[in-house]
Each structure stands twice: as C-alpha cells, then as structure tokens.
Amino acid sequence: MNILGFWIFLGAEIVLFATLFGVYGVLYERYAGGPTHQDIIMIREVMIQTMLLLTSSFTCGVAIHEMRRGSLKGLLTWLVITLLLGAGFLYMEINEFMHYVHEGATMQTSAFLSSFFVLLGTHGLHVTFGILWAIMVIIQLLQRGLTPVTARKTFIIGLYWHFLDVVWIFIFTFVYLKGMVS
Amino acid sequence: MSRFPIGHVLGFLFSLLLTFAAAGIALKTSLSFKTIMWIIGGLAVVQAGLQLTMFMHVNEGEDRHSQWINILYGVFLAVIIVAGSIWVMSFGGTHSH
Numbered sequence: 001m002n003i004l005g006f007w008i009f010l011g012a013e014i015v016l017f018a019t020l021f022g023v024y025g026v027l028y029e030r031y032a033g034g035p036t037h038q039d040i041i042m043i044r045e046v047m048i049q050t051m052l053l054l055t056s057s058f059t060c061g062v063a064i065h066e067m068r069r070g071s072l073k074g075l076l077t078w079l080v081i082t083l084l085l086g087a088g089f090l091y092m093e094i095n096e097f098m099h100y101v102h103e104g105a106t107m108q109t110s111a112f113l114s115s116f117f118v119l120l121g122t123h124g125l126h127v128t129f130g131i132l133w134a135i136m137v138i139i140q141l142l143q144r145g146l147t148p149v150t151a152r153k154t155f156i157i158g159l160y161w162h163f164l165d166v167v168w169i170f171i172f173t174f175v176y177l178k179g180m181v182s
Numbered sequence: 183m184s185r186f187p188i189g190h191v192l193g194f195l196f197s198l199l200l201t202f203a204a205a206g207i208a209l210k211t212s213l214s215f216k217t218i219m220w221i222i223g224g225l226a227v228v229q230a231g232l233q234l235t236m237f238m239h240v241n242e243g244e245d246r247h248s249q250w251i252n253i254l255y256g257v258f259l260a261v262i263i264v265a266g267s268i269w270v271m272s273f274g275g276t277h278s279h
Binding site: 002003004007008010011012013014015017018019021022023025026043047050051054055057058060061062064065069158159162163165166169170172173174177178180181182 | 185187190191193194197198201204205208209215218219222223225226229230233234236237238239240243245248249252253255256257259260261263264266267268271272
C-alpha cells in the first residue's frame, strides 16, 4: 500500500498551518481597541468541541481497525459515528463564530481577530471538506465493497481526519488556552 | 487481528489525559505565563506524536523512513516559520506600536 504521496501532502499542510500560526503568533495582542481573548472566548464550548474532535479521531481509528479485520459493516458503522461527531464539532464552531460576530468581534475588528478567524476558519473548512470526502468514500464502499483500492482510499481519509485533530490540538493549546492565560 | 482495538483505546485515554492536564494547568494554576506555555506546548507535541504513532500508523509500511523524514521536515519548516516570524516581528524593535 503506497501512500507516501499523501504523507507529502500532509507535510505541505503542516507548512500551510504553520504560516497561519505564525501570523496569529505575531498579531495575537493587536486588539486595536476591540475585544481581547478573555472578552470573547467561551472555554466551556471549546472544551466540548475538543472532546468531540478527539473522540472522532478515536472512532476513526477504530474504523480502520475494523477495516483491517475485514469487517465492512464495522468500518461503515464507525465511519458514520466519526462523521456525526465531526458534524457536531462543525455545528458548535459555526455557533461560536456567530456568537463572536454578534458580540461585535468580526474579522474586520482587529488584526488579532483577522488572524484568529483565518486560522480557525481554515481548520473548519478542512473539517467540512473532510466530511464531504468521507461521504464519497462511504458511497464507494457501499457500491464496491472492500477492495485494495477502496481500502487505500479509506485509510487515506482516516489519515486526513487524524491530521485535523492534530491541528486542533495546537489551536486548542496556542489559541484558546494561551488566550485564557495571558 | 484481535477484535478489541486495545492500542486505539489506550491512545484515546492518553490523549484525554493530556488534554485535561493542559486545560487544568492553564486554567487552574497560577504559574507564570512562560512556564505554563512551555508545559502545555510540550503536552501538545506529545499528543501530536501519540496521534502519529498510535492512530496514523506512521511506523508501518515499507516507506516508513520516508514518511518520518517528510513529517519531520514539515515540522522543521513549521518551527522556523512560526518562531522566526514571531522573533522577527515581535522582538528587538525600538519603535512602539
């Protein structure tokens, strides 16, 4: 199973998110008279989002475990659970963004909020894309069953999903927890 | 292959432990900002390594050396981009913002 190409793509994704973390790290105290971290961050909701994504990374791992046991039913069951958890995460993140905008903390308010929304939004878009991608893989699994080709596609979407969880760990640490400490 | 995914369950428990440890240290202790950032930053790196090895199976396959070199090079670039940007843009300036 040759998936080196996908690992190279993930390396490029690391660099993409690094540039956004770099921008955020430079601008995170440029409030321009607008709200600060402590004014807007809803840490309880963020903890729930973190749990949803962490759990979805685990269920995605179990899905791959089921695939390797040759169980298509187990694989599909755990994949669907993974996607439901991912959708729950997205729902909460969109609610969070709407709450911020309602409070007057928009992308245009300050350099801090511009870099905040670009970093978080890029991650959220990746999760959205991951959900659509996984739905297409599920359709192929239903049509063709477990073949070497569909198994490889499933493993790769799994890698992508775990990677999004890794990115979130750094967002949780260096955006939310750091914002609550400083 | 065993029916029960013991490795994944252990990885999940560890990641929960690391997440709650980071949240507890950041939100409930009164350590200095610098100390807290070093500790929770370290915990995040440990957790990323955990995901890579236990969930992403980076150690499997005949390409595992290439996979590791590629990921470590990505991390190397990430560190330079993030630390370099903050260093150049935030320290050593004589003007005030």
